[in-house]
Amino acid sequence: MDRGLATVPQLLGCPRGRFFAANVGYLCSDEEQVSLHFRPRTHDAVLAVLDKVDVRAVAALPEADLLDALGLAVDFARYWQPPDEEDLLFAHPDVAAALRPIAQARARIRPVRVHSTPRVYEIGGPADWAHPVDTYPFPVPASRRSEWYYTTGEHLDWFIPDWVAVAADFDAVHLTVHGYLSTPGVAIPLVANSGATVLAGWDPDATFWLRDGVITIDDEPTEWRRTSDRPWAPEPNSP
Numbered sequence: 001m002d003r004g005l006a007t008v009p010q011l012l013g014c015p016r017g018r019f020f021a022a023n024v025g026y027l028c029s030d031e032e033q034v035s036l037h038f039r040p041r042t043h044d045a046v047l048a049v050l051d052k053v054d055v056r057a058v059a060a061l062p063e064a065d066l067l068d069a070l071g072l073a074v075d076f077a078r079y080w081q082p083p084d085e086e087d088l089l090f091a092h093p094d095v096a097a098a099l100r101p102i103a104q105a106r107a108r109i110r111p112v113r114v115h116s117t118p119r120v121y122e123i124g125g126p127a128d129w130a131h132p133v134d135t136y137p138f139p140v141p142a143s144r145r146s147e148w149y150y151t152t153g154e155h156l157d158w159f160i161p162d163w164v165a166v167a168a169d170f171d172a173v174h175l176t177v178h179g180y181l182s183t184p185g186v187a188i189p190l191v192a193n194s195g196a197t198v199l200a201g202w203d204p205d206a207t208f209w210l211r212d213g214v215i216t217i218d219d220e221p222t223e224w225r226r227t228s229d230r231p232w233a234p235e236p237n238s239p
Contacts, residue, residue: 008103010125010182015083016073017181018090021099023069024106025050028057039086046089050098058105066106070177070204079185079200080147118171118214120207123179126188129199132173134192138162148198152187157195167210180204 011017026034029049040046078084089095123129137159144158166173175183184199209215222234 007178007182008100011103011178012096012099013186014182015087015091015185016077017103018096018099019076019086020070020073020181021103021106022046022050022086022090023072024058024061024066025053025099025102027061027065027069028053028055028102030054041085043089043092043095046095047098050095050102053102055101055105058102073181074203077184079151079198081150082153083151116214119169120172120174121166121170123173123175123183123199125179126183126186126199128179129183130188130190130197132161132166133159133188133197134190136162136165137190137193138165139195144198148187148200151185151198151200154187154196156187157193159190159193159195159197163210171211171214172207172209174207175199175202175204177204180206 011021026039026049029052031049031052034040034049040049076084076086083091090099121128121132138161140158140160144160145155148158149155180202181204184202187196187198189196
């Protein structure tokens with residue numbers, strides 16, 4: 001299957017992807033009472049809003065609006081408790097079907113040039129996360145038993161990567177935005193080990209550097225804080 005065609009079912013198969021798609025739909029709704037922060041709370045109300053979304057408006061959304069929709073999906077991620085009210089609503093088959101045209105309409109790609117040659121492992125979907133877990137397995141049956149049961153509803157033998165072992169072969173691991181929207185919060189079966197894994201605690205487009213000396217950070221940090229009208233904003237006196 002073409003990778004581009006596979007992105008929509010992967011997106012809608014993950015709680016964070018469904019939440020993001022709903023956020024985008026709400027932004028494109030012409031209902032005056034719907035926004036990122038004033039949201040329908042019943043099954044019928046969600047469907048009524050999503051069914052009226054003009055998908056042509058999705059492609060025209062400014063990047064800042066898409067980032068706001070993504071940020072809200074990240075803010076409400078929880079990997080240590082059962083799905084919340086909205087996650088359950090968006091998982092309903094007919095709501096997920098209403099989200100499909102929105103998911104089919106999202107994406108802007110810009111080229112990125114890497115000037116050095118670090119060994120970076122890319123996580124672009126569930127199989128990409130399962131591979132290092134299978135290759136460098138680290139069992140966590142006790143520490144993740146309750147948390148990931150609440151998240152997935154399944155009692156399984158849980159594994160994560162052995163990061164010390166991963167660092168022998170890779171300098172960094174990068175989670176793409178699509179990887180974030182299609183992978184966290186679901187039980188991912190393993191092939192080489194009898195059990196499963198969950199991707200939890202990552203941010204979209206995050207890179208974890210596993211080895212010293214691969215990168216250096218010279219700039220002064222910019223301080224950010226929450227404000228009343230936007231989730232986060234830089235401090236006025238920050239660099």
